[in-house]
Amino acid sequence: MDFLAGPLVQHLKSGYVPLVLAAPLLVVLLYCTIPHFTTRAGLRKYKGPAAAGFTRWWIASQVRKGHRSEVVHEQHKRFGKFVRIAPNEVSINDPAALPIVYAHGSGSIKADFYDAFVASKVRGLFNTRDRAEHTRKRKIVSHTFAPKSVREFEPYINSTVRGLLRKWDDLCDKAAKAQTSSKYGERLKGYAVVETLDWYNALAFDIIGDLAFGAPFDMVERDGADTVAITREDGTVFYAGGVQILNERGEYSATLGCLPPWIRPYMKYVDPWYARGLKSVNNLTGIARTRVNERLEKGAGDRKDILSHLQNGKDANGNAMGVPELTMEALTQLIAGSDTTSNSSCAIMYYIVSNPHAYKKLREELDATFAPRGMSGVFEYEDVKSLPYLTACINEALRLHSTSGMGLPRIMQQDTEVCGEVFPAGTVLSVPSYSIHRIKSVWGDDADEYRPERWLVSEEKARELEKALNIFSYGPRSCVGRNVAMMELFCFISTLNYRYDFVLAEPDKGMPTVEGFLRKPTGVLMGLKKREPTYF
Known part of the structure; x- marks a missing residue:
């Protein structure tokens, strides 16, 4: 309590705090401390940062700084399985907790954290907290994602991926003809050097645009240009960066959701960062409004x-x-179907290419499977979904990167045991x-390393690891679009690794990440060229 009371007492004694401010500060102090020693006294047994026991x-x-998952993980390494990360919240680093905290029979509900993701009076499947309403929505949406x-x-999906291949083929052809030395050294001579994250963002946005709104955003066609149309509530239209808006929205909502509900409406007046985030929330809704209105006007045809x-x-x-609810569900798919897939694609490709052993083995599997057939274009999901080493590479990267890394409250x-x-x-x-993706008793002493072979020890071991792999959350609130996401990743990752040679342009840089609601690479430069001999 000293860290809260000390500064206040000193200021009062020195006369620096006017009486008119002392009273509100005292109220805040009591607001933070009284529950800690009364109604929440039972949670004091769980260790964590001192401040976390008193205030959210x-x-x-930690969310605002962009590294929540890493910081919470360090707390678990210090204090063990249970860590108190807020006055009324305990983080549990154990996969055995998943079916208790998140499954049907637990009786749990989403915390007020999700209210910060509501962009209008109408909620989508993701931010609906009422169990009955969520069940109603999921019944409608789940049919959309049936096999x-x-x-x-x-x-x-394949049509959009082919557009990316055409663009990358052109870049490779130009680089091969030029054969000039790259600023990244002779080893990249003849390679086209691209910021892969920009292209993965464009690809994912275009795919979900095509699926959720009836037409892509044409980002790939415009060489990854991040510009989309946004319709305001008054019907006027303007253009802005869709990926940037999505990133700002995630950072803003995830931070705001950790604050007490009573203070959230005022944060936009206190800090311009929150005002900018709120603007991005409204703009993201405007993107969905634009595309849904266009679709309703033109009709679905035979799509x-x-x-x-x-x-x-x-x-x-x-x-x-109705139209408002339809718009919110389409917006949910835009967010879930673009952000997660692009970040995951970037991370998977980084881990594969940065590990020569895994890269070589994956290429050998793809060549042995498809070279004799003379396969070309984009691989179909049915042909790649059962390839063991490809599956291991994808699962291992999703584990280690953990796109959705935070504990969902x-x-x-x-009373729950x-x-x-x-x-x-x-x-x-x-x-x-x-954190649960790094437990050494589950994953081994090399839990922090990328090693796809851990998934190939035996079918029994693989099933055991799958129980601890929490990519799409767990239970009735898990990601309804997981089948589409995995189909995209399997088809995309297999096609790229079969078609191109890749090399990291900045191998010493690693893959820096920042976290809003999701953990995201900030960029990965790679050199690429069409493979020789030409298998496609």
Whole structure:
């Protein structure tokens, strides 16, 4: 308590704090300290940063700095399985907690963290906290991602990927003809050097644009240009960077969600950073509004995409979604289907290319499977989904990078026992994916290393590891679009590694990341050239 009371007492004694300010400061002090010693006294047994036991500002500040998952992980390494990261929240670093905290029978509900992701009066599947309403929405949306529907999406996905291949082929041809020395050294002579994250962002945005709104954003066609149309509530249209807006929205909402609900409306007046984030939230809604309006005006035709399925979906009472709800669900798919896929693609390719052994073995598997057939273009999911080393490479990269690395908070509606500890009703619990993906007792002493072979020891071992791999969350609130995401990754990663030679342009730089709601690479420069001999 000294870290809170000390400065206040000193200022009061020195006369630097006017009486008119002393009273509010005292109220804040009491607001933070009284629950710590009364209603939440039972949580004092769980260690963590001193400030976290008194105020939610500690965890909010870690999100604002962009490295929440890494910081919480360091706390777990210091204090063990249970870490108190907020006055009423305990982080649990154990995969055994997943089915208790997140599964159907737990009775848990999403915490008020999710309210910060609401862009209008209408909520989407992701930020709906009411269990009954979530069940209604999921019934409509889940049909959209049934196996039959997902298979219908593949031609749209492959069409966009082919556009990227054409662009990259052109870049490779120009680099091969020029044969000039690269500023990155002779080893990249003849390679086209590209910022891969920009292209993966463009690819993912275009794919989800095609699936969720009926047409791509044409970012790939414009060489990765990050510009989209945005419709304001008054109907006027302007243009801005869609990826930038998405990033700012994630950072803003994830930070705001960690603050007490009563203070959130005022943060835009206190700090311009929050005002900019709120603007990005509204702009992101404007992107969805633009595309949904265009689609409704033109009609779906014979398309079998996400939006057509959402339009045709019905809840248990036979009711379809209205336009506002349809727009919010399309927005949910835009966010979930672009941000996660682009970041994951970048991380997977980085880990593969930066590990010569894994890179060589993956290429050998792809060549042995497809070179005899003379395969060309984009691989179909049915042909690559069962390739063991490809699967191991993807799973291992998703584990190590942990795109969704933070622990998603759930309020326990009843006294709940988790991993031998009983938490009273009302406690917020979370299980951090970034941390459980690094538990040495589960993954081995080399848990911090990229080693796809850990997935290939035996089928029994692979099933054991899968239980601890929390890529898409767990239970009824898990990612409904996981099948589409994995289809994209399998087809994309296999096609790129079969078609091109890759080399890191800045091998000593590594893959820096920043975290808003998701953990994202900040960029990975790679050299690429078409493979020799030409298999395609």
